[in-house]
Amino acid sequence: MNSILRFIGASLILATLVWTLTANLAIAPVQAAIRQLEEAPGQLVWQSRQTLKDEHGGSWQAIAFKRVRPDGSAHIYLRLVGFPGTADLDHSQPLTLTNSLGKTLTAADISSDMFTDKTQIKTDMGQYDLQPILMQLEPAMPLQLTLPTLDQEKISLNVSPTVVEEWRSLTDQK
Template sequence: MIGYFLSKIFSHFLLLLTIVSMVSLGLGTFTNLHAVAGITQLQEAPGQMVYQSRQTLKDQHGNSWQAIAFKRIPPNGKTSFDLRLVGFPGMVDIDRSKPLLLTNSLGGTSTADDTSSFIFTDLSTPEPSVGQYNLQPILSQLQVEIPLMLILSASNGEEIHLSVPPSFVQEWQTLFSSRE
């Protein structure tokens, strides 16, 4: 009788151990897939590659913005690294005469120049809720462990604040430093 109970307890223990092992391995697999899935690559033209990372950011009003960080490597090898911010159409008109302001929780600030003129085929009618900024000169200065805020100027004088999680900054730096 005691042998029967011990074998039952042992079999339940093995079952529990198997389940815990499978869950642990499964979570590790999904975590790695998520990290790898953040960066995509595409060939824009012969000899020109683009590597990009896409995330969603929220502004102070709860509106979603798409943040697309991308590294472009043209045939001449002169790499560029930009951040494109896309708001919902009709939500805001970005003031492209002002740079993107990056601030951290310690009071450090940097600016990124507007490069939106490179993305619109018709400069007389640029998309008002899309802005693009050159992050290359300042990306290595951003500290992953310090929270970051992006501040966009709107045409109506309002400032749009976008909170950037440290994992996004880390992904941008990984994208920029990769030697593809």
């Protein structure tokens, strides 16, 4: 009898703890993980870093960032980096972003703008111009990013609505 009472008491305590934790998580605000860096005097960068998985379970680093130059001009980019040997990205093709309703947007690959020596362009990394399309992304909808590859097998990455919202919040950074 004593062990049954202890079991019931422990179960009640555990249930209360679980209820309290899940209730607090449900009302906790989403905190953006935007980091600010100073690249050079007067040149600031705000960035959101996420790890995204592709359909094969491979991890990709997704870095959305806003660069503000000393003259006040600003631009927003998305850099996607796979582990070495993950893929041979086709830098002549854009990144395709498709929301859950099927709306499709594209972002130009600007990887070649990063290097003066074009032989240094990484095949497992792409940098894309988000500026023209960022505010067209619906913050409440998940996205699928499709990266073109040289071997014609496209790579798909799923992006949660929380990440989309974080990327959009880069526009607010001054």
